[in-house]
Amino acid sequence: MARGSETRTKILDVAQAAILTKGFDATSIDEIVAAAEITKSGFFYHFRDKNALAHALIERHIEIEDKLFDALFDRARELGDDPLQTMLIGLKLLAELLDMPGGHPGCIVATAAYQDRLFDRKVRDANARAVLGWRRRFRSMLEAIAQVYPMQDDVDLNHLADMVSAVIEGGLIMSRALGESSITSQQVLLMRSYLKILFSPGIQ
Amino acid sequence: MARGSETRTKILDVAQAAILTKGFDATSIDEIVAAAEITKSGFFYHFRDKNALAHALIERHIEIEDKLFDALFDRARELGDDPLQTMLIGLKLLAELLDMPGGHPGCIVATAAYQDRLFDRKVRDANARAVLGWRRRFRSMLEAIAQVYPMQDDVDLNHLADMVSAVIEGGLIMSRALGESSITSQQVLLMRSYLKILFSPGIQ
DNA sequence: TCAATACTGAACCGGAGGTACAGTACCGCA
DNA sequence: TGCGGTACTGTACCTCCGGTTCAGTATTGA
Numbered sequence: 001m002a003r004g005s006e007t008r009t010k011i012l013d014v015a016q017a018a019i020l021t022k023g024f025d026a027t028s029i030d031e032i033v034a035a036a037e038i039t040k041s042g043f044f045y046h047f048r049d050k051n052a053l054a055h056a057l058i059e060r061h062i063e064i065e066d067k068l069f070d071a072l073f074d075r076a077r078e079l080g081d082d083p084l085q086t087m088l089i090g091l092k093l094l095a096e097l098l099d100m101p102g103g104h105p106g107c108i109v110a111t112a113a114y115q116d117r118l119f120d121r122k123v124r125d126a127n128a129r130a131v132l133g134w135r136r137r138f139r140s141m142l143e144a145i146a147q148v149y150p151m152q153d154d155v156d157l158n159h160l161a162d163m164v165s166a167v168i169e170g171g172l173i174m175s176r177a178l179g180e181s182s183i184t185s186q187q188v189l190l191m192r193s194y195l196k197i198l199f200s201p202g203i204q
Numbered sequence: 205m206a207r208g209s210e211t212r213t214k215i216l217d218v219a220q221a222a223i224l225t226k227g228f229d230a231t232s233i234d235e236i237v238a239a240a241e242i243t244k245s246g247f248f249y250h251f252r253d254k255n256a257l258a259h260a261l262i263e264r265h266i267e268i269e270d271k272l273f274d275a276l277f278d279r280a281r282e283l284g285d286d287p288l289q290t291m292l293i294g295l296k297l298l299a300e301l302l303d304m305p306g307g308h309p310g311c312i313v314a315t316a317a318y319q320d321r322l323f324d325r326k327v328r329d330a331n332a333r334a335v336l337g338w339r340r341r342f343r344s345m346l347e348a349i350a351q352v353y354p355m356q357d358d359v360d361l362n363h364l365a366d367m368v369s370a371v372i373e374g375g376l377i378m379s380r381a382l383g384e385s386s387i388t389s390q391q392v393l394l395m396r397s398y399l400k401i402l403f404s405p406g407i408q
Numbered sequence: 409t410c411a412a413t414a415c416t417g418a419a420c421c422g423g424a425g426g427t428a429c430a431g432t433a434c435c436g437c438a
Numbered sequence: 439t440g441c442g443g444t445a446c447t448g449t450a451c452c453t454c455c456g457g458t459t460c461a462g463t464a465t466t467g468a
Contacts (some may be wrong), residue, residue, distance in 0.1 A: 025229035031338035113380040115227035170370030176317040186363045194398040
């Protein structure tokens with residue numbers, strides 16, 4: 001039991017690292033196998049095919065990220081005593097988290113989104129679920145804010161929730177394209193600025 | 205002359221369509237060759253390898269998109285008589301453009317960004333140039349606005365310029381992941397809302 | 409009509425995903 | 439102590455794809 005799941009975890013770890021830097025296709029099974037110090041047969045014992053690996057990777061990613069976000073915004077709630085403050089603090093914490101040396105590795109979800117046909121329905125569904133999870137999370141926080149503060153501009157809360165994800169995903173793409181690792185966290189801080197002035201009452 | 209460039213264009217056209225829906229790797233040369241109604245040798249007559257195709261695709265994409273943006277913001281300048289209005293109108297026109305039935309196909313630049321190691325330096329450089337081009341474009345527009353209007357929140361204009369690109373790229377990812385084609389244009393409209401209240405003087 | 413341009417056709421290679429299956433090391437349990 | 443399941447290893451093999459090579463050929467402008 002323990003032995004098997006250890007190997008499985010090791011495969012997922014090395015696969016994730018490789019895929020995020022090189023892309024899904026560019027990462028060969030032989031390569032993963034070598035890095036995980038197992039054989040090809042060992043790989044196919046744990047995963048039926050490369051698609052199953054992608055699926056497991058996304059599922060795990062969702063889970064880990066969800067816990068991380070939970071912890072981060074729980075911490076923000078501790079520090080702030082009002083929905084808007086909590087959100088602003090949370091985004092600042094998130095920006096700090098994303099501003100790591102070497103840059104955040106990237107997002108598995110985005111990788112999957114741009115290599116659509118490579119994956120089967122299960123992978124795409126898992127991907128969509130992840131994005132909807134983000135939407136729900138931020139949406140509920142925004143609703144709490146909107147109940148207390150008037151909006152300076154009438155915008156849809158679902159769209160606004162999506163914007164948090166969008167600037168992160170977009171930021172990751174741009175930071176990859178330019179090799180500027182700080183872009184993603186800068187974009188999160190701009191999202192924070194938008195929410196700040198969107199919900200700031202009256203004059204600045 | 206005309207004959208050769210026609211074939212080349214046809215190759216680029218079918219390749220672009222396939223790559224945007226399936227990803228770069230998932231699109232085989234054999235497939236492109238079949239769709240373009242030529243032979244494999246014909247393909248390699250025009251492009252040294254798949255990398256050369258990617259490079260040509262990105263170069264062409266930059267050129268076309270640049271002209272499209274030029275035209276769009278020229279039109280916006282005709283309609284608005286002040287830098288902020290021009291920007292807001294431009295973003296609205298952009299949102300309308302992105303809100304096409306079936307959804308915008310996606311961005312070649314993002315495709316390349318997430319399949320980094322697959323491409324050589326020339327492709328990555330072209331990709332970075334495209335992103336920097338967007339930054340310069342939006343940066344100059346924002347500077348003109350900032351000279352006339354005070355900012356409600358002190359943010360960096362480069363970052364703000366990048367945010368326009370980021371919400372588009374992020375929006376495209378999300379719309380692909382969820383199959384909701386309208387997301388990208390919604391995100392552009394939110395960016396518009398941000399700029400509107402960021403540069404709106406005093407009370408709403 | 410000649411030579412460059414723009415291809416076709418066919419054969420071939422290496423690497424990647426994937427299959428099949430026999431053998432084996434470990435490990436808890438009766 | 440041994441039995442059986444779990445977790446692999448090793449080997450051999452198949453197909454498809456990107457890419458190469460090269461000889462041959464149709465089209466076309468000077």
